[in-house]
């Protein structure tokens with residue numbers, strides 16, 4: 463099966479219109495995302511996350527390298543058929559209601575009649591905006607707007623959803639709702655490619671993470687592996703008596719009384735890893 467996302471050696475150089483130095487916004491970035499995975503791209507402001515996503519969507523032409531969606535080159539219009547996109551700053555017609563907005567996008571995707579109406583109902587229910595369906599978007603909160611944006615991205619039942627900062631400007635409760643929606647997408651087998659500055663949320667929802675810094679991918683992997691501290695071992699014991707702990711402290715002896723739940727390396731947090739990789743780095 464083709465990967466959902468296959469970005470190979472992507473380079474994007476922006477050339478200033480009136481002279482000045484060209485900017486290498488993305489520098490030989492490769493990302494492969496398998497169907498059903500939730501992948502998070504993190505990095506400081508201006509590190510090339512949005513440009514990478516736009517190149518994948520065919521909105522920005524790569525200077526070199528290729529981007530493929532389920533095997534189809536991003537420069538071909540057909541590649542976007544299976545993709546839903548929530549941009550960083552989605553624009554909506556403020557005078558339309560939630561239901562009208564989804565109906566509008568549904569029509570653009572070729573839905574009509576009953577199937578359009580039932581899709582609109584289903585999406586409003588999914589993003590928990592059923593009670594606000596007839597209110598104009600001009601009166602929606604930021605969190606509600608992000609959720610209607612997410613519903614819009616799901617109109618044509620995409621197999622891949624690309625979310626550029628889905629929780630930007632959303633309060634913790636709204637962020638939690640969006641996190642739960644991402645879980646719901648994963649449950650349905652939909653591939654999610656997101657970028658976010660909310661590292662705790664990325665840690666919660668993503669299977670794999672890439673850290674991009676000044677256009678380059680500096681770390682990538684399964685969260686478990688990335689967050690493992692290499693030179694330490696952790697023992698988690700259930701019902702361990704003080705005597706047992708003492709024994710363990712003395713010799714790390716065989717347990718006897720307690721039950722070993724898990725042994726492995728303790729985890730750092732994604733936030734600490736991110737800060738270590740980006741702020742301590744000169745280049």
Ligand SMILES: Nc1ncnc2c1ncn2[C@@H]1O[C@H](COP(=O)(O)OP(=O)(O)OP(=O)(O)O)[C@@H](O)[C@H]1O
Pocket residue numbers: 476485487505506507508509510511512513514
């Ligand atoms: N159309 C453009 N023309 C010129 N430079 C651009 C253009 N789009 C992006 N850039 C530059 O490319 C670099 C990467 O920008 P990009 O938006 O991809 O970063 P980002 O990681 O998404 O940042 P943020 O977290 O702030 O959204 C930045 O220096 C930005 O100024």
